[in-house]
Amino acid sequence: MTAAVEVKPTKTRRFRFNWVDSFLWFIRVAAIITIIVGFIGSIQLFLAGEGPTLQQWRDLVISSISQGAMYGLIALGYSMVYGILGFINFAHGEVFMSGTMVGYVAANLLFQAGMWEQNIVLSLFIVLIVAMSTSMLVAMLVEKAAYRPLRGAPRLIPLITSIGVSFFLQYTFAGLFGVGVRTYPALPESISGRVVILGVPIETTKLLVIIVAILSTIILWYFVTKTRTGRAVRAVAEDKEIAGLMGINVDRTIVTTFAIGGAMAGVAAIMWALLFRSVDFTTGFLPGIKAFTAAVLGGIGNLPGAVLGGVLLGLFEGTGPLLILAGLGIPAVSQLKDAVAFIALVLVLIFRPSGLLGERLGSEDRV
Amino acid sequence: MNLRKGVNRGLITGLAMSFVGGIGMVTTFNNKLLIDPILTMGYAVLFGIPFVIALISTKRVVLEGVEVEPHGAGDVLFGAVIGLVGGVMTALYVLLINAVDLTETFPNMGPPTVQEMTFHQDLYVGMGLLVLGTVVAATIGGTVRLIPERVRQSLAQGLLWVLAFAFLELIVEDIFEFAKVVTQFIYAQNGGLTVASATVIFIVSAALAYRFRGGASVLRQRLVGTDERGRSFPTKLALLLIGVGVVVLPMVLGGVVNELLINVSLFMLMGLGLNIVIGMAGLLDLGYVAFFAVGAYTTAVLTAAQSPTWNPELGWWGALAVTMVMAVIAGIMVGTPVIRMRGDYLAIVTLGFGEIVRILLLSDWLKPYFGGAQGIRGIPGINIFGQRISGVDPQLFIYFCIFFVGIAVLVSYRLLYSRVGRAWAAMREDEDVAEATGVGTVGAKLLAFVTGAVLASFAGALMSAKIGTVFTNSFDVLVSIIILVVVIVGGMGSIPGVMVGALVLIGVLGGPRSPGLLAEFSQYKLLIYGMILIVMMLKRPEGLIPSARRSRELHHEELTQDAWLDKKGQFSTDQAEEVPV
Numbered sequence: 036m037t038a039a040v041e042v043k044p045t046k047t048r049r050f051r052f053n054w055v056d057s058f059l060w061f062i063r064v065a066a067i068i069t070i071i072v073g074f075i076g077s078i079q080l081f082l083a084g085e086g087p088t089l090q091q092w093r094d095l096v097i098s099s100i101s102q103g104a105m106y107g108l109i110a111l112g113y114s115m116v117y118g119i120l121g122f123i124n125f126a127h128g129e130v131f132m133s134g135t136m137v138g139y140v141a142a143n144l145l146f147q148a149g150m151w152e153q154n155i156v157l158s159l160f161i162v163l164i165v166a167m168s169t170s171m172l173v174a175m176l177v178e179k180a181a182y183r184p185l186r187g188a189p190r191l192i193p194l195i196t197s198i199g200v201s202f203f204l205q206y207t208f209a210g211l212f213g214v215g216v217r218t219y220p221a222l223p224e225s226i227s228g229r230v231v232i233l234g235v236p237i238e239t240t241k242l243l244v245i246i247v248a249i250l251s252t253i254i255l256w257y258f259v260t261k262t263r264t265g266r267a268v269r270a271v272a273e274d275k276e277i278a279g280l281m282g283i284n285v286d287r288t289i290v291t292t293f294a295i296g297g298a299m300a301g302v303a304a305i306m307w308a309l310l311f312r313s314v315d316f317t318t319g320f321l322p323g324i325k326a327f328t329a330a331v332l333g334g335i336g337n338l339p340g341a342v343l344g345g346v347l348l349g350l351f352e353g354t355g356p357l358l359i360l361a362g363l364g365i366p367a368v369s370q371l372k373d374a375v376a377f378i379a380l381v382l383v384l385i386f387r388p389s390g391l392l393g394e395r396l397g398s399e400d401r402v
Numbered sequence: 403m404n405l406r407k408g409v410n411r412g413l414i415t416g417l418a419m420s421f422v423g424g425i426g427m428v429t430t431f432n433n434k435l436l437i438d439p440i441l442t443m444g445y446a447v448l449f450g451i452p453f454v455i456a457l458i459s460t461k462r463v464v465l466e467g468v469e470v471e472p473h474g475a476g477d478v479l480f481g482a483v484i485g486l487v488g489g490v491m492t493a494l495y496v497l498l499i500n501a502v503d504l505t506e507t508f509p510n511m512g513p514p515t516v517q518e519m520t521f522h523q524d525l526y527v528g529m530g531l532l533v534l535g536t537v538v539a540a541t542i543g544g545t546v547r548l549i550p551e552r553v554r555q556s557l558a559q560g561l562l563w564v565l566a567f568a569f570l571e572l573i574v575e576d577i578f579e580f581a582k583v584v585t586q587f588i589y590a591q592n593g594g595l596t597v598a599s600a601t602v603i604f605i606v607s608a609a610l611a612y613r614f615r616g617g618a619s620v621l622r623q624r625l626v627g628t629d630e631r632g633r634s635f636p637t638k639l640a641l642l643l644i645g646v647g648v649v650v651l652p653m654v655l656g657g658v659v660n661e662l663l664i665n666v667s668l669f670m671l672m673g674l675g676l677n678i679v680i681g682m683a684g685l686l687d688l689g690y691v692a693f694f695a696v697g698a699y700t701t702a703v704l705t706a707a708q709s710p711t712w713n714p715e716l717g718w719w720g721a722l723a724v725t726m727v728m729a730v731i732a733g734i735m736v737g738t739p740v741i742r743m744r745g746d747y748l749a750i751v752t753l754g755f756g757e758i759v760r761i762l763l764l765s766d767w768l769k770p771y772f773g774g775a776q777g778i779r780g781i782p783g784i785n786i787f788g789q790r791i792s793g794v795d796p797q798l799f800i801y802f803c804i805f806f807v808g809i810a811v812l813v814s815y816r817l818l819y820s821r822v823g824r825a826w827a828a829m830r831e832d833e834d835v836a837e838a839t840g841v842g843t844v845g846a847k848l849l850a851f852v853t854g855a856v857l858a859s860f861a862g863a864l865m866s867a868k869i870g871t872v873f874t875n876s877f878d879v880l881v882s883i884i885i886l887v888v889v890i891v892g893g894m895g896s897i898p899g900v901m902v903g904a905l906v907l908i909g910v911l912g913g914p915r916s917p918g919l920l921a922e923f924s925q926y927k928l929l930i931y932g933m934i935l936i937v938m939m940l941k942r943p944e945g946l947i948p949s950a951r952r953s954r955e956l957h958h959e960e961l962t963q964d965a966w967l968d969k970k971g972q973f974s975t976d977q978a979e980e981v982p983v
Contacts, residue, residue, distance in 0.1 A: 055844050058738045123746045140507050184940055191686055192939055194746050195890060198688075198883060199935025206929035210425025213509040324757075327750055367766035374761040377754035384751055385739055
């Protein structure tokens, strides 16, 4: 503030008390202390033999990872759209939900035809294709109808629009499919058991989820870094105008981005079906926000970061309540699972707003 | 005429009409009669679609130096094409859902919808009627632009008034309760206007609109357009009349309508609070409901005898003082961590805060204090003059709501035109520049959060006194979103806009848990809210009644340019793409 007046730099920097910073430091310290105290408390509980057993912990970690992988795949959509258009596509959770709902219809038809029992792998593949194409289509339609006219508007305008789109889609599906909860047909014996890998028994569905997540991330990574279209996507994310001048069809590239994000959400939709089975029109809301948290955690705009963030968030939200909150003597910690995810979001943004793998941006671009 | 465009729009029409049928809207809305034997709300919506699409499609985009094709017979034909394609598509859709039973997956695509969409006629006759109706509606939509502007506007006014009377049936009947003759003339036995009254209303209002064209906007300019200083005598008189009206109206109206108005005023209060945060300071807060919850729960804990752990059983006003303090603390707690965040991150973090509050209140952990899922019951009403006033007598309760809305309006206006208000405006436009010119952004942001929080906590305190119980159900994210819609529709930063927005949206559509004037809407109101949000953002981001300051900011460049281009200085408000938020 007084830079213009000062002629020679004084040796002692005047300490100015800034109470916002102090408050943020207070939150940081309090968070760390809480985590440490809770952790110690949980270890004591464990040693006293009161908490979950080692086996239960192992299952918990595996299911948290598989759930986190699902968040990661949804987060890819947020991350890509944010990278290219610079706004949070609040409706992405609903893109995911559309995949789960239409996927249910396909699964139910297959079940009635008897194919679900006979050839579960092929059935799941068909459902996967249906869910992917639905989510892709919804994402593309939303882009064309709602976001394209807002190209170049200040970023809060598309954000508010996307909130509207989110509600519109939710209640469209409520109107079309009814408000009741639908349940995917039960998986046949062959894949509902456990397989043993490296001496660790893992539920087949969870293993499947993790494998699908890894595969689709690799495919996506290949697509974005090695193909021509992927290069166009990155170029448009870098600078729309220059990319346009270089002969890239910007509109088409943006639609492609939405389509890819939608497809990944469709894959995540099938994972949801494998993990939880029941779907309704509000299915997309919480996973959507959590996936956004995952994207921020990994560094928004960074694709490997999104998946990493998803897995970390899944772990944090899955094990956090038992690992930290239970140690603080809080009853019925599983109720606080969602709150833990949101607190993680707040803490990430306070501790490291650029995310784990994100680079530090200039103040203009930052948050 | 462009055939390809016509077919294209026709397909969109067909899709929209099938959609409206497929989500069961036609069936549900048909329970509401607008004009007794001839028009129900379902059909109004169904045939409104081709009409509106044809109307929009025939609009000419005027570009500088480009010859525009004049309106003519081509437009009528265009409308007819849209109607034909749309109608045939919808008819085929009806044929499909009649032939294939889809109700297992799509519960609304069954026989009831088919019957409503074929007008309870034989299938093929009904399909023919459907196509015919669509063609007629779309053709009318295409023809509208051929009518001279003045006549067209008068007709539109007439139509609007008919719709308004049909929608406001409940209120009009309530007001004229002493004169049954009037209501019996206007409304039919089983709801809806009678044909005669609809005709009269249409002719009278259209004629009045034709005669006094532009009068309303001049009046509005006088009322709204002026700044706080230099209000003329007529303005003061008008304000006085509004004031008297506000005081007298609740006495005239019955319990049901007052109940509705209480809901409206609670949302008005929260809308005004959120308007300070979003509209004036430009901070998109999606967890605003948290402050509402803080207000409601603090009041509940302090006043209710059945509060689980602490129950000091204070009076409502005593509790209000504590509530305010709690709201200030909550505002600071939420505001400080997010102070360095901008725009979208702020939105999502505040959304997170809102959910955290709800989850914590619902949890078993805090159940000993806040009652968990059961909530807190037995909250006494507002104590005044030795009486307890609660939601049981809405006619009295509404005066407290009016009082607090009054406070909110006063606070909003005083802040808007104060140093703080200017600081907010500067911060909203460009934070860095504001900081560089000496605006303390940290303080300004916190003040915005705190003021908003206090206003929302008032709404919470009123609500808990009104209902007598608080549940976590009343505080989910829907509330935040609906308040956001109210602010956006009214116009961010515009105080009258937010009030009108609350009146129209909450009054007609209803709040998240409470029904509005039209109970038929309740199933679809969130769909409609979402649609309104999208359409507003695309077409009119500054809101229906934009704030004077914002309009000046938005259209400053256009004004100078257009004044130079043509003397009339008419500028389109649709071109608001560079809206700084």
